[in-house]
Amino acid sequence: MEHEDDFAFIRDQLRRQRALRGMPQDEFGKRANYSASTVSAAETGTRAIDMPYAKRADEILETGGLFVRLLKKAQRFSEPSWWERWLDAERAAKQLRNYHPSLIPGLFQTENYARAVLRLELTRPEVELEKLVASRLERQEILTRDQPPLLIAVIEESALRVRDAIMAEQVRHLLRMAELPYVQLHLIPADAGLHVGLNGHLSLARSADGCWVGSMENQIVDSIVDDEESIATLLTRWEGVRGAALPENLSRVLLKKIESQHRPQ
Template identity: 60%
Template structure:
């Protein structure tokens, strides 16, 4: 896989630059505040790469952010080929629309919630899970950049009332995200009953030139489309679920009520 090849490149460059600097694993560990065994485990691939580690290596080895850049490449390359056009659309969007009837949308997930979701496939190696968690968190940086997109997310109330251990933290995070002026959260109340959105999640991205891209997921893979006819249908579906959702203030009141049932975070 391309993501694994890029991760191997990062490890090779970590070893090369450390050696070129005349540093043993023990000495680099002392300077970076990591144990020599951790340095060795990363370089041999028995410990997953993560953003705090590579950021610290960039600082100690004075690489100008090389390892962080390579890690972002590895995270993108590790995504399925069908998903990459959506990542590009999401990253460059002026407006984003998300609906999910069963889960919190990925752009608004906490690390622990994302890890739980990505572990649904219990055959997936732990390193792959951690790489995908890191990639999902990296996507969320668009929410706090200098010129963020407008984000409107509609979530079914049933997704908010899950009783998993991660939900209290997740609900608190949603409330924090809702404080951002460009993030609008809406909930479809459970008394709505059956509705068109129960057919499945959807995501929409509008570029600066006004064009739309849609993203749909299923159990096996997903679909990214910019077909005029398909986008017309998806925009109609979006208007359908958005019209069923509570206004922003009532949605936040519902979120706070559900979050309070989980106790203080």
């Protein structure tokens, strides 16, 4: 596939730039805090090159951000075309709204949680899995830029009740995110009963000019929409979801209670 050629090009350039500096794999690895076997795996394609690796390569090889730019391009074009449209809307958004009936929103996911969710596809090769994890974490950079979007997320309490170390870490991360001034986090309590959101995930992005783009999975069809009728449907369903959720202060109380229950007894 074409995007696989992009990743192969990055690997070739890593080997070339390292060789031009007369730097063996073990020396590069030592300076980058990676083992020689990890460096070898990255350069042969048996380990995915993620953003931290690309950044360290740029620093050590003094390539002026080359590998970060190449990796961003490769990750972008490795996404399905319909999903790329959503990513464009997400990057340009002034406001984001997100709900999923069973998962934590991607912009809030820790690396370990993202990996566990993406691994649910049992036929997915490990290298592909790591590329997807890296891409998901890359999306979260919009929350650390100078002017991040207002992010309003609704999460089901039941999605936080898995008792393992990954979820404990994830809940702690959600508490930190909930403290940010541009994040509004709402929980739907487990006893809320049936509501319209249980039909499926929905996301909405509002641009600076007031235009909306929606991502729908099992709400109407699996697609990205911006037509007036579909957006109106999603906004109505969002209001139903938001209406079933607790206000911010009570959501934070419940989240802290859940976090305490994840601690070792």
